[in-house]
Amino acid sequence: MDRRALYAVVRRMAEVAGMPCPDTVLLDDRGMEALQAACLGRPGPTNVLSFPAPTAPSGHVGGFHGCLALSVDTLEREAFLYGQEATAYCVRLLAHGLAHLAGCDHGPAMRELEERLERAGTAAPCA
Secondary structure, three states: OOHHHHHHHHHHHHHHHOOOOOEEEEEOHHHHHHHHHHHHOOOOOOOEEEEOOOEOOOOOEOOOOOEEEEEHHHHHHHHHHHOOOHHHHHHHHHHHHHHHHOOOOOOHHHHHHHHHHHHHHOOOOOO
16 A cells, blocks of 8 residues: 555544544654664564654643554565455554554453454555
8 A cells, every 4th residue: 555545544544533643654674673662662673653642731632643653564574474465454553553542452442443443444445
């Protein structure tokens, strides 16, 4: 999927989640490894990271609506390893990251939201 299609998918999924559309950054493994080390103190790249927006005391979010960072290298490698089509796996990773931005922790409620977001992300052609 090209960048324009990817950003359209993120917008559509964020709308379904009832949240503002986050910034979305595409990285290679090297960039993701540096980001993960700097922000989380963990070695190596990962597939997706979520950075929630800072919330003002009133509970209203300012101009920054959070950020998703996606490693294209890891996405492609894992899609191959898991025998999944890359676009479908990309949608799954975006759903996971958005669910974290929506405040979900791993568990049944997160999986339910991820499934709704995946359906929204695959509802229209992406490429």
